[in-house]
Amino acid sequence: MAKRILCSPRQIVGLKFRKTSFDILNDLLVNFNKANKYELNNLGKGSGSFKQKKPIEYIFLITQELGLDPLVGYHAVELLQRFMAKHLLDLLAVPPEGATAVEPTSYEDVIFDQLKDKFSLIIFACVQLANKQFLYSHMIDINAAVRFLHSIGVSASKQTVLEFELMVFKGLEFNLTVLNPLTYVEILLEVLGHNEPSVPIEHLYQLCRHVLQFITLQRTAIYDSLLRITTQCANPSREQREKFVTVTEDCMLLGVGVIAVATFIFHFKKWKQVVGELSHITAISRRSITDFARVALMHIVGTSSSEV
Known part of the structure; x- marks a missing residue:
């Protein structure tokens, strides 16, 4: 072999083996x-904290049920980690309405309780954004998204689904490029x-x-x-x-x-x-x-x- 490749890369989707120069x-x-x-x-602080088995299983099952490329699932895991680490810090920096500054534990509990109710929609938004990152992948329109969420027991309107997707997108500072x-x-x-x-x-x-x-x-x-x-x-x-x-x-x-x-x-x-x-x-x-x-x-x- 005339040349050997050393060191490392940049992201390209749809890579075909033995076809790249x-x-x-x-x-x-x-x-x-x-x-x-x-x-x-x-x-950053909290790196890897949201790469736990349950949310990852949830993401993988969503991608499987929707017939998405496995690449989408791994990308969604990374988006979830990046978004949640920043989102939690932002929430904890501003006590929720009615909480006092001398009771940090109480308002932390309030924040986590609120997140529990929203977490499924946040995860789904990460999957949707990850899927849109790969143009060759199967697109899930808003109607299909709402039907799927209802089928797994998550009640959400079209507007709510879009709002969560936009919230996550903004939280990621409109940057979907992750490892x-x-x-x-x-x-x-x-x-x-x-x-x-x-x-x-x-x-x-x-x-x-x-x-x-x-x-x-x-x-x-x-x-x-x-x-x-x-x-x-x-x-x-x-x-x-x-x-x-x-x-x-x-x-x-x-x-x-x-x-x-x-x-x-x-x-x-x-x-x-x-x-x-x-x-x-x-x-x-x-x-x-x-x-x-x-x-x-x-x-x-x-x-x-x-x-x-």
Whole structure:
């Protein structure tokens, strides 16, 4: 092979494997790496707080029921996290009407009670906005949106649905461009296939989608296990957990970890080769990739053993 691609990318939808030129792939990889590093260097308070199993399950079920691309679901998760982190801070900064400044706990409870009633519509708005980000995706018009919400027990008028969508859009400062872990998996697979043509990336991709979904839904347990392995501490301190957020929010690490797990399951003979190439592509150490894969596999097979 005349050229090998190093480093990282930029978001493009509808990526087809083995169809992208070297120059485009290289630009994608570099831009993705820059975007990932920028996000990790600018993590806000509460990063990852809304990536819990229940809301993610809710988002995935909505996208499945509406026949949307899985990419939409992952994008919606990121939009929800970004919106809610900012929205909560804005709400807590201004006590609700009737609350006193000397009773912060009481008005916090009021705010959370109000959010509980609105949360389903906020999540749906994130799905709608994520879906509109990808022009090739199946569009859900307002009538279909209202019918779907009614079918799952959420009563809302057309105007209410549109108002929530606009509220979330404004809360995101009209910026729907966020990091998306599935897109990272796709671009890393494309680069891997370019550098190592013998790797069956088309088959790996189907398994990668299942692995990514599992890791996303079991995110808390998996990253908690990874934290304990990294710190070699059964009960990591608060400071250690706070520093570890840069690991939990690292889309590049998640991407290589997903591919490593899928390769271990599908084509074990290629595993060391793939891990080495992923390390070469991203500059993430083999040890970090291996640790991530080991922990994810441990949870997939449901064992406490550290041997993989």
